Amino acid sequence: MVVDSQSGQVYEETEMGPPVGFVNGFAWEHESPFLEADYELRSDLGVPALKHLAMKKTLSDQRSLNKSLFLDVPWPIAAQLWEYLSRSGKRTMYMWKILCTTYPGQFRHVSQHCRMVIDKPRIPMRGYISLVKSTDCSWATQLNIWTEFAWTPELVELADVVNLVSLEINTASSRHSYLGDGQSQEVVSLDDRVLRAWTELIETSGSFQYLRTLKLHGQRNITGNAFYYLSKFPSLEYCIVAKCDGLTTQSAIKTAEAHGWFLSQDKLEGTAYQFSQDTSIGLNTSTSWSSKRPDSLLPSTMSSDIPLLEFTVRHRRAKSMAGLDIAIFSRKDNGRVIETQANKRKREGHISLTERRAHHKTRRPAVKERGKDLSGLLGEFM
Numbered sequence: 130m131v132v133d134s135q136s137g138q139v140y141e142e143t144e145m146g147p148p149v150g151f152v153n154g155f156a157w158e159h160e161s162p163f164l165e166a167d168y169e170l171r172s173d174l175g176v177p178a179l180k181h182l183a184m185k186k187t188l189s190d191q192r193s194l195n196k197s198l199f200l201d202v203p204w205p206i207a208a209q210l211w212e213y214l215s216r217s218g219k220r221t222m223y224m225w226k227i228l229c230t231t232y233p234g235q236f237r238h239v240s241q242h243c244r245m246v247i248d249k250p251r252i253p254m255r256g257y258i259s260l261v262k263s264t265d266c267s268w269a270t271q272l273n274i275w276t277e278f279a280w281t282p283e284l285v286e287l288a289d290v291v292n293l294v295s296l297e298i299n300t301a302s303s304r305h306s307y308l309g310d311g312q313s314q315e316v317v318s319l320d321d322r323v324l325r326a327w328t329e330l331i332e333t334s335g336s337f338q339y340l341r342t343l344k345l346h347g348q349r350n351i352t353g354n355a356f357y358y359l360s361k362f363p364s365l366e367y368c369i370v371a372k373c374d375g376l377t378t379q380s381a382i383k384t385a386e387a388h389g390w391f392l393s394q395d396k397l398e399g400t401a402y403q404f405s406q407d408t409s410i411g412l413n414t415s416t417s418w419s420s421k422r423p424d425s426l427l428p429s430t431m432s433s434d435i436p437l438l439e440f441t442v443r444h445r446r447a448k449s450m451a452g453l454d455i456a457i458f459s460r461k462d463n464g465r466v467i468e469t470q471a472n473k474r475k476r477e478g479h480i481s482l483t484e485r486r487a488h489h490k491t492r493r494p495a496v497k498e499r500g501k502d503l504s505g506l507l508g509e510f511m
Contacts, residue, residue: 168217202231222245228240242436244441258289267436270437274298276298297404300319342365342367346373356368356390357384368459376458390458401426
């Protein structure tokens with residue numbers, strides 16, 4: 130409290146900085162880059178080692194760190210920095226991604242699994258999508274989202290996540306999502322139109338090359354025609370659905386079988402075939418690391434020991450996902466992905482000129498002006 134001697138007015142001065150998330154991008158919206166505590170306990174007479182002081186200074190503000198700074202740093206030193214963060218309780222997904230990228234052969238033996246769950250989103254879904262992408266596939270991504278916090282163009286942009294191996298899309302039964310202050314927005318969901326756009330991007334941009342598992346919950350606008358589009362995904366082996374009535378009717382199942390999808394009669398064990406669970410209710414954000422990752426998530430085309438980033442942006446709810454009536458469609462037969470003859474000939478480059486012309490005449494375009502890339506398709510959904 131300050132008293133102005135001339136006017137006699139009393140006032141208080143408070144210094145406030147911008148929220149951490151605005152300081153240096155989306156990476157720090159849910160994590161702090163600052164090293165608030167030092168793990169080392171020492172006596173009043175002792176002094177820390179120079180190496181310890183150097184590590185403390187380096188890690189005091191992780192915003193200043195990037196991949197280029199580690200290019201000439203030997204792995205043993207980088208390993209000690211990660212251990213320092215572990216002891217200080219200041220490991221971040223940001224630093225995890227840097228080490229995955231810079232030390233692909235060494236770090237994957239230290240940390241195989243990073244899991245972040247966000248219960249209260251603060252930024253657009255597009256920002257979260259940007260956090261999980263790795264163009265050089267330094268890590269694989271398992272992404273679980275709730276569409277209450279997404280727009281349809283953002284669903285289309287999921288095709289840009291090159292390293293995506295598992296995708297779970299959930300939509301609540303409510304038609305509107307309440308944003309607070311009396312505001313609400315209509316909840317979007319996955320539909321055939323988005324799947325058609327994804328198929329276009331598979332053909333033009335090579336999207337979804339590693340997606341092995343697709344989980345759909347509450348997608349009320351999707352129809353049996355979806356199986357035609359899903360048959361175009363090069364590595365997709367499982368489509369796991371719950372509360373998607375349009376995919377489980379008799380006619381939809383027949384359509385699925387016509388495109389190489391078969392309803393599994395066996396119950397598959399493992400987290401890869403289950404919907405994400407509420408293990409951190411009550412926390413806005415939780416992050417954990419493990420030296421092991423869940424099994425059965427990676428396709429055969431991806432390195433078997435690649436680290437996994439499990440990222441969840443969800444609607445905070447009390448109702449558990451456990452006990453759902455789940456249907457599992459599989460394209461696997463004796464350990465291989467089923468291919469229709471047309472898809473096989475296309476993959477091997479054996480489509481004749483006559484077939485191409487017939488395909489071009491009968492094919493219905495996904496957009497009015499077919500684009501060459503993601504930006505061209507997004508205009509249709511804006």
